[in-house]
Amino acid sequence: MTSLAVLLRKPLSPLRGAGRTDLGAWPVVAGLAVIAVVFGSLNDRFLSAENLTNLALQMAATGTISLGIIMVVLLGEIDLSAGSVSGLAAVIMTILYVNRGWDPVPAIGVALAGAALIGLLHGWMFTRLGMPSFVVTLAGLIGWQGLMLYLLGSGGTINLPFDGFLARLSDTWLPAWAAWLIAALIVAAWTAGGLLNHRLRRAADLPVPSSLALALRLGALALALAAVVTVLSADRGVPLLLVIFGALVVALDLTLRHTVFGRHMYAVGGNAEAARRAGINVTRIRLIAFAAASTLAACGGILAASRLAAVNQSSGSSDTLLMAIAAAVIGGTSLFGGRGRAYAALLGILVIQSITNGMLLLNVDSSVRYMVTAAVLAVAVALDSLARRGQPR
């Protein structure tokens, strides 16, 4: 068992460090390639532009919830209420927007603020009352779903107007020129950042990473973005939903890696006692993480409602939570805290949604789908546990 752990750690350990996860994507990328080959050969529609566009749409909502999960998982905690909170926020937003006739933007604002308060409540119960986060959010899982059903009342379903702001949110497609422009800007910004970093490091007489590695990474990024834009433009175009999700991922990643708050998140996740002694306000970090998790869950719920153009009794229920947690872990976020990046949500949801999408195309029964999804999650967590056990002390 030990040798197995060491074997597993060898390829994983340098990839999972907080600072250098650039290689960490490779196992997931390999997994994606396998998924593409397997489902592509079983069903010729899997790799079609239309299906890949659907995949991009399906990813955004659960992926955003998964981003929130990452916030608490980085602290070594868990948020089981994310699915219910996403459904509740979508219902609050829809009731204000449709039944009360509010403008969509304030309705969304109220829903997000409500979710942030829910997250703060979870955080307060966890930090002040000392309840395990597992129990707090398990209560949330049931309680907030109950509140959602209560608010929905006997009707059960509220439709969003098809020509309204919210429904159009998920039916907006970037024209090809805009998509290419955004892709070019991203590559340009990353290039500028990389070159600036090299220059500053040279000026400070610090070791400079090889230019070749930077060039390769930029090449890979440019290639990946070009592939995405080409494929999606061949169908309806790049969906706005994907752009929103991508922007959230990038924003969260920059926050986690380059701000004092992000550094303190990793510190609390790695060793809360050491963080406390270093003068970090651990309670504040935890409260913010729980509030951010619920807020991001609400964002995901609103995106899901937009895609469905309705909210109903199953909003945010069934396997939403499982998929979101699985995505975070598959993407390389450690459930033991302190390790992982925001990109985990993007990569993880890509894997898990591809599997789900592929099985749906093959008309696999939902019973089998659940079992496969659970197996993928279990394998990802097992790898995480073994990698942790194999760490040198």
Next chain:
Amino acid sequence: MLSAHTISKRYGAVQALDGVSLDLPPGEVVALVGDNGAGKSTLVKVLSGVVTPDDGLIEQDGRPVRLGTPHDAQRLGVSTVHQDLALCENLDVVANLFLGDERRRWSVLRHIRMERSARDLLGSLDVRIRDIRVPVAMLSGGQRQSVAIARALVGEPRVVILDEPTAALGVEQTAQVLDLIRRLRDRGLAVLVISHNLADVRAVSDRIVVLRLGRNAGEFRTTESTPEAVVAAITGGTP
């Protein structure tokens, strides 16, 4: 520089410290030794501001000072490296050195400035770590101890207290850490080392202070003392 006079501290029925005095002059390594329950930890807690003594006086440069909180101690330039090091194993060396005291512009980390200072600090202490950007979990015990000690120096303290710095280390790593302690002394810092290991104590200290049952039980110039005399002071026997 820092000196404690007739410090007493009582926990309920236990008199942990009973009129203990300790002087920490600059550029000297003082070893604090004693059996379990002799009051070493309590004295360290008093000096690092964790515990307030019932009685006694703490002076810095001849002026009485108050060490009410760990923050007070840090402000007065007293830095403590606890036995458990308190490092975040998932963060790299740079992040650990500046933990809680990150160099920033607004809220954005200044990675390059921190890495430059970290390399300068580790270089001046002759601490060799091949790659300071790897998580601390990848380092050896001696390297971690060195990082913890270097971190104590980030705030430019005048007094460094090391609690059992060699307890968990092998022979070679112990030698590294003892070298590092000598370099702290050469920088003109006052160093207090708490240790159970008399061999290490004799190797690194200039002066040995013995506590026994909460009282001063002997004080030796290391070079002029015999191991038997120190052991006798610790156990209360006669040499």
